[in-house]
Amino acid sequence: MTSVATPAVTPSAGLASQANDALSQPAISLADIARAHDVRFLLATFVDMTGKPCAKLVPVEAADELESGAMGFAGYAAGLIGQKPQDADLIAVPDLSSFTPVPFVKEGLALIHCDPHVNGRPWPYAPRVILKNALARLDRKGMQAKVGAEVEYFLVKKNDDGTLSTADDKDDSPRPCYDARGVTRMYEHLTSISDAMNSLGWGNYANDHEDAAGQFEQNFNYADALTTADRVVSLRYILNILAEQRGMTATFMPKPFTDRTGTGLHFHLSLWSGADALFPAGDGKADDGGRGLGLSRLAYSFIGGILEHAPALQAFLAPTVNSYKRTGATTSSSGATWSPRKASFGGNDRTHMIRVPDNKRIELRSGDGSANPYLAIATAIAAGLDGVEKSIDPGLPSGPGESKPDAHFLPATLLHAVEALRKDPVILASLSGDPEIGAYYATAKEEEFLSWHNQVSDWEIRTYLTSI
Template sequence: MSKQRDFVLRTIEERGVRFVRLWFTDVSGTLKSVAIAPAEVEGAFGEGIGFDGSAIEGLTRAYESDLLAVPDPSTFQLLPWRSQDQPSARMFCEIRTPNGEPAIADPRNVLKRTLERAAELGFSFYTHPEMEFYLLRSKELGPEGPIPVDRAGYFDNVPGGTAHDFRRDAVNMLEDLGISVEFSHHEGGPGQNEIDLRYADALTTADNIMTFRTVVKEVAIAQGVHATFMPKPLANQPGSGMHTHLSLFEGDTNAFYDPAAKYQLSQTGRRFVAGLLRHAPEITAVTNQYINSYKRLWGGDEAPSFVSWGHNNSSALVRIPMYKPNKGGAARVEYRAIDCAVNPYLGFSVLLAAGLKGIEEEYELPPEAENNVWALSDGERRAMGFDPLPSSLDHALAVMERSELVAETLGEQVFAYFLRDKRREVARYRSQVTPYELSSMLDTV
């Protein structure tokens, strides 16, 4: 038995762990959990825990429903929000078929496949997400919609305020789970906060994002407030994104760093950015998977709506930051469209695949956006080649459906299910009569 498995079994015994939760996600990124007794953990490592995969959204078809959840011992952590009298732990799982093969529709496996393809090219992929979310007084709506916990703004210090206490408790809990936090602060909207996770390999980061969202919800419940990762919960306030910094390494060397190049971005980095830009419209349905996502993208407040790149340009889709000039390990690019409601395993997969395509096909990086892209006229944007991102989920799905890159990256089963599921969401949305329609038309038409 491996040292990691030995450590898990020993810790369970020494700490008196009563329940071990096995975690994985469905295709939309909803966290799934099954609790097993400590005595079952050793067997789960060897044989997995059987479950009906057809009952999990997009995971498998009814006629091949038997699947196994096999815990990954490297992801073992005690859950700090559970009672110390009856401690619980969690592990993320690999989903396998009864013959031991990785399940092709397991989102975590989709990312692992994409990372293996990067490894074949000599690269490892690192990510650093900036997690934005709103804190609301409750799920109850006021006359103008959700009620935020405060009226503070960007970087505001609110001593003793709900958000201040919330961030402190959330960061402490994340650190207890082994998830390193780089920054935390109040964001631009009332009740809006940001917590930035430290750089890690993409698989670890995706696991951390799933844990992060759970921690934020748990802390909110404990403090009597409601946390939401909805991309645009307040109509006249900034949306919540997940600006994500990306980098490729070749061994210990940052492949994006060239001290002699403009912005110190290497040719590999430039081609990676070119891949992100060329394929951005077709991956947007994955990185921004809900109808509400497009109200953030097209709602102003620095959300990127057009395919462009720039240095220190917050209106661009891809930004080339230089926080630490001449420090090779810090070279990165920032993709600004993605939001916190993404399935991180699938989102990171399509971002990596798009960048690798740019490297493999030697894409040329187009001219950068030096001005505020939002402030340009439609004619000026067209002349500069700044094409729009999809303006709705329906539009994004139509573009994605024609994408060989997304189909190859997700695999046939996930690709087909994602399209079907999101089209159902569009159909349900279209069938509704909204309060806006009633208030604007009921008495006048």
């Protein structure tokens, strides 16, 4: 729950740009970039709608084939990405600016994010394509989005009986947040992740023990929206692999333990026009109306849009059955859940769905660790932009720990979130501008809920076996 640093004006350049500068060439191939970083193999990566990373391991000798669009995937086999077995291949088209060497994972290895194409066109169901389409819509209005992300996770081990426990046996306090001893015991893991992020130029600035036993968070600087989404996917991969190398499992499951705080994925959002930050009031942009947060009228309308569409947004911000064990929790061993139950906004107050820590950004706090960052950011931007276009007034901010009586309740289950999505034409059409893609996603999530619902649980056996 570290507070992400206020955005600066200029994001750092990508590694591909750095390589171009270093080699003094106007254009550079993927193979050249790879060899400049002593990379022998490339993970050509994209994610499906669930956020699962899909990849092929490509030797640098075949980098030109990858770059020219010769690397095909059977989309239906890859996962939830809008394809059937009979459909044409997804072609992974690499984005050279996303080149990410990961020698700390394997010597000579790099990851590169790709945009799936079908028949020569970007595939509209692909999450990275969806976010790029959302950003293009924003750009047509003369605006850009910058985003910071707070990546939380648990370090666990699976016991012989199938149960989970914390990887650190001594990490058993009911209130371990910021505990210096817990951080020190995980020193090798945390510092290896920090070193990895800093070697990539991400600007890691904090690593802390989170609210639950076994839970950690490692923060990096904000960037443009697409870069941040790529980095969340890359960091999850890095965390998983480096934890496995130490005999642990890094999990982003929202609620792996019933009695502990869940895992969030909080986004810090701001809109810009070139070097001009659009959220702070001033220069004729003020319309505070006694709200006291120092935001522009555009910022308040953006907030209003997110709050208006909050129930449908949760299908993307909290996209699993397990997500609603987190948002529905009433308490935890630490005494707080840190997960909002209503669509409210306020100042520097972590009980709200939208926290306003300063006048340059808002923090969206209802997302959890299972969220696909591309879809979460894309749909949040669509909701906020709808608020801007319609000049939606969010009203006065709620006080500490309070919410307005008419504020939307967030969905109680994944099925409720799916129902809200189906009733919200703005969010349903926010995936590449096509409501059919939203409907496809909604159906898949309904099936996920029903698959879980059809399983008989231990709770049912304990509650109903001899109740009558």
